[in-house]
Amino acid sequence: MARRDDESFVEFVAQRGTALLRTAQLLCGGRTDAEDLLQTALEKAYRHWGRMKPGADPEPYVRKILVNLSVSRARRWRVLREVQMAAPPETPTASEAGTVELRGVLIEELKRLGPRQRAVLVLRYWEDMSEAETAAMLGCSVGTVKSQAARGLARLRERMGKSAQAAASRG
């Protein structure tokens, strides 16, 4: 790989590394896992860095690697049920006003979704991608993205409802 490409790689990672790491963390749940996932994705991208068009934006390519890696890794290792948790998982607690910390519950429920469903939600609502862009990223149809997003949100709603009821009964 030429020196210029090497430099451009370092520059790209310096500029977009944090955004990619955040996406990785949402995709796989844990920080350590996210770093490992991102490093693997960047290694794969680096392997083909020299073949990329000089003017083209490499981020969609790296992001696609990241999403595919997270889905395949989750399937392979069943990390869904073994999400790394250095600290005990957050449990929803009643606030002073008696309301449930919905955001913490949402993240926990997001981690429990299937890898593909989670990827759809992250790409749609974190990356703000359109359904078509999400479908292209995941290599599936727009209809699949729609149904996965709807099912994912429905599941979150359902689980949050149960959590809210449980919190209310505790409170």
Place this chain on the structure above:
Amino acid sequence: MELEDELRQAMAEHVTGVSAPRTLAHEARRRHQRTVRRRATIAVAAAGVVVAIAVIPTYQAVRPQPVSAPGPEGRHTGGGGATTSGSAAPSPSTAHGGGSTAPSASPSARTHAETRPSRHPGAGGSHGTVPDAVKALPSYLPEGIDPHDTCHTGATGARRTTTCRWTGPVGWIEVRLVRDATLKEPGDMGFTPPSAQHAKVHGHAALRATAGATFGQVTWIERSGLGVWVGVSPTLGARLMKIAEGVRVG
């Protein structure tokens, strides 16, 4: 608030404070280099295995092996090479291929100098037989039999016969390997004992001289085109089948 907006907010909160380490690019490059090295190592190891798999049988095939008599140390001597011996003089009984049904009646009647060809390939006798690829290796020699063999190879038409003899105070053993594409069954070798009974050697159908024969002999087709005849002196008749089973044809 809509669930989607809540989810956006939750995600934003979840990743607040997350920033990529400065070494991320360096780590990615290091991983890449490590992967390249590992792949190269695996490729070299795989190539080594392939070469080893290919070379060992080739080496075994071209390595000169003695027709083997078990040597004094460990019962297998490597000093022979008798099958590849240059002597072309077949034993009188094998020179005529299908004609004879018995080995030389008395092994001691032949002098050592007469029957023992040079053991060095290329130092062969006047017939100039080419080295024979087929080898006989008796894994069992009774006590009292000299493990040094005398071998020679002769040809009659398309038939090539390698004869090896082992002698000693207790008697003699003779093994003939007959190579002839027409050999299909033991009777084709022409060494069939006058009075024979069916037997099995190495799982192959064999013909064995009956108990009343002058000396023990058994013959079988080891594989298509390769027949084996084993004869022993009357003193070793009881051990004929054990000796025959012990003959390994390479």
